[in-house]
Amino acid sequence: MGRIVARGGLALCIALLLLTAAPVIPSAQGQTAPAVTLRLLAESTWTGPTRPLVLAFSATNESTTAIGTLSVVLSIWAPTRSRSAYELSLKEDVTAVLLSQPFPQSGSLLPGQTRTFTLRQHLDLLHATDNALYPIKAQLLSADVPVATLRTPMIFLIETPQVPLNLTWTWVLSDPIQLEPDGSFGPGPIELDIAPGGRLDLMTRALEGLRTDAVDVVVSSVLVEELRRMTTGYRIVDASGAARTVAPRTGGAADAERILGALGRIAARPQTELVATPLGDPSEPALIRAGLSADIPTLAGEGSSVIAAALHAQPVEHLVRPMASALNGPSLVRLVRSGVDTVLLDANFMPSPPGLRETASPIVQLASGSTELTGLLPDPGVAVVATTYQADPALDAHATLGELAATWLELPGTAGRGAAILFPEQPQLPSAFFGPFAALVGGSPWLAPVPATGLAALVGTPERETVPNRLGASFPSDYLARLKDARASWGHFADTAVGATALVETLRQRLLLAESSTFMTVPASGDRYVSSVLDAVHAAYGAIRISTTQVTLTSRSGVLPLTLTNATGYAVKVVLRFVADRRLVFEQGDSYPVLLSGSSRTLTFRVRAETTGRFPITVDLETPSNASTPDTIAQTVMVVRSTAYNKVALVVTIGAALFLAAWWGRRFLPRKSH
Missing domain, CATH: 3.20.110.10 (Glycoside hydrolase 38, N terminal domain)
Known part of the structure; x- marks a missing residue:
């Protein structure tokens, strides 16, 4: 290592001379400077009176021209005393140079070549008396002309900090x-x-x-x-x-x-x-x-x-x-x-x-x-x-x-x-x-x-x-509407699929994931979670069916048979609801909770016909519901025919007929002559 140029006016002049004595580089119109990129590879975390600065960097020649007569100049500048000065020192010279050391290098930097340069600099001649932050600058020179510059900070500790x-x-x-x-x-x-x-x-x-x-x-x-x-x-x-x-x-x-x-x-x-x-x-x-x-x-x-x-x-x-x-x-x-x-x-x-x-x-x-x-x-x-x-x-x-x-x-x-x-x-x-x-x-x-x-x-x-009143991002309104519909559908399904705990939990997890912040900006991805829940619910409901036959009542009351099939593979709890003409009365009410624990179940319901005729009945299979409107699982229409006569009406009719017949027959009775 050559002689170090130390602090002082004469030293400063000599240091500046090392950097400026080269001929003036022509303008960009007359000459294109070689394109060299410097990248820091390693540097001492901190330095001190007995801890030298070790600096390693790479230089890549990105031009088509070889660069020879290489040297590196390491400069250490006076400490920065504020954050603003420090930030500026990463871009330009803001303080006076304290040390400047040339490091001659052998060989050249060929086009496309990358070389590593390692510098080691003892710092005792800084004569530092306090902890400080020094700007340092490493310049790569070719024939004493700077071709690339690297700026980085150097942390100098005079002693172990007592108040970190x-x-x-x-x-x-x-x-x-x-x-x-x-x-x-x-x-x-x-x-x-x-x-x-x-x-x-x-x-x-x-x-x-x-x-x-x-x-x-x-x-x-x-x-x-x-x-x-x-x-x-x-x-x-x-x-x-x-x-x-x-x-x-x-x-x-x-x-x-x-x-x-x-x-x-x-x-x-x-x-x-x-x-x-x-x-x-x-x-x-x-x-x-x-x-x-x-x-x-x-x-x-x-x-x-x-x-x-x-x-x-x-x-x-x-x-x-x-x-x-x-x-x-x-x-x-x-x-x-x-x-x-x-x-x-x-x-x-x-x-x-x-x-x-x-x-x-x-x-x-x-x-x-x-x-x-x-x-x-x-x-x-x-x-x-x-x-x-x-x-x-x-x-x-x-x-x-x-x-x-x-x-x-x-x-x-x-x-x-x-x-x-x-x-x-x-x-x-x-x-x-x-x-x-x-x-x-x-x-x-x-x-x-x-x-x-x-x-x-x-x-x-x-x-x-x-706290700042920031609205931030929101879910798109149409996505939110679909999400809430799916949540309501899942809630009804959870009440229904009492034997499908794992499936219900899986669908619940999907709905929770559909509330991810990711889907505020990519709702199409969230829609796949929402749709998967609705599809699973609809598929389950499609496996539950109602089987009926036409029923004829020969008396005023009778029994209505009905079969429910459950191909889901798990127990479901449903509500069977009948919607019929008021002339046909279900003796125990028009809705019945039903637990389907097997693949099928046949049920009978007592009905009473108030008159003869043909009565269509809508049979709805619904989800259990406390306060909300239930979902319809399955629906069918069955027909009930009644051929039974009303006894009271029959007696009245017969009595009226006999009265009319008697009244009409009086004309054939012999009458007294006057």
Whole structure:
């Protein structure tokens, strides 16, 4: 290594001379500069007086011209003292250069070639006396002409921090519903996400790499249920309509088994705070607006049960992550009533206050009227930085860590300060970001990861703010109408199919999944759940029939025979109802509850005809009903003929006939002559 140019006016001039002494590059019209891309490969998590900076990066020549006479210049600049200055330093020079060191390189960079450069720089000549955040810049030069630049932060610790920054970081592991009602899988990202190198694979690997750090992990009940189904083998249809079958322990089935195992190990760590989503990952504000709020406790309980059964760990009950941060006044009130006291929200959930937010607390007391709960708000600045450098995941991780360092270094000796980070449901960061970032946080002594439930006690009393009145997404009205019709039909079927407990439960689960937030934007997929319930109910009703024959009554009263057949394979409870002319009376009423426990049952009913004639009877087989209108299972029409005479009417008729005959016969009687 050559002689280091140290702090001072003369040194500064020499350092600048190294970068500017080359001839002026002609304009773009006259010459096209070689296109070289630099990507960060590795960097020291933190440095110190006895911890040198180690920096490795790759350079890719994307031009058609070879680049020779290579060298690298590493520059370390004066510390940034604010978050805004730090963020600007990732784009341009904002402070004075302190050290500048050239590293001559052999060989050249051929077209399409990628080379790795590793630099090691001792920092004793910085003469630093305090913890600080230094901008550093690595430039690749060809014949002393810069062809590419890489900027990254360097965290320098003069001693072990006595008052670290409390950090709550939340990882949301989620995927949209791909599971179909028939148990197959539709098009979607889950196979790619759980494959080696996929988003969920890299997230779980990063979490497994944490050994002692506290972390909050939100696991989607939809994801876990789909993984569980996949482990036993599955059938999947891709976007083109082509179907394929995956056997157990192969392909996606093996990946699902691996991810489930990893999630179980992560959940078993005592430092993990496990949070379950409600069944189907619904939006509670949307359910409340749809008139389905009564389902929310059921969805929450069943979601926790799915997670607990699959991961063998019990989720916390009083901490929730509203799906996609969907929270408003009515849903806040309902959460509090159900025992929830803390919610995990997105960075942009609350409107940004005027001025800088560097020292804003990550804790806010959200209120709706007199009802309050604690909200954890991720730092918006950290979220912005994390999404800015996605083309270079390693640089992205270091830049995000630098933003946290800038937050800590604003008031490094102040107790009771904290920050929060949340990786939400929708992918916003490159998959390769998570592993490096998790390792950086785990290796940073100036950060103290704490669980979400413990952060509020560490950072003091939060401010009280009214929860924003956001409407958010809703179910399409026509989809909601079909869903409610299916729910009503299922309710009647549940009362009827008393011997089909498993089928009734399966259909109930489908209706609950039909309330998923996924179907607010993709209602066609939800319609398949709704239709599957209606189809199953109609198929069951179609297996129940009424058999009748024509009946002739030779006397005023008689017996009506009727046979009910049940081909469902399970017991059903129905109501038989007769609708007849008022001249035909059912002696024990016109409706009868019937239990069909076998394949058929013949019943008889006593009727009375008030007169002779032909009487059509509508026979309805209905679902049991207490208050609501029942569903009709089957219907037929039978005919009853009555040939019996009414005795009273017959006597009257005969008497009248005899009277008329006698009256008419008087004319033939002899009369006295006058």
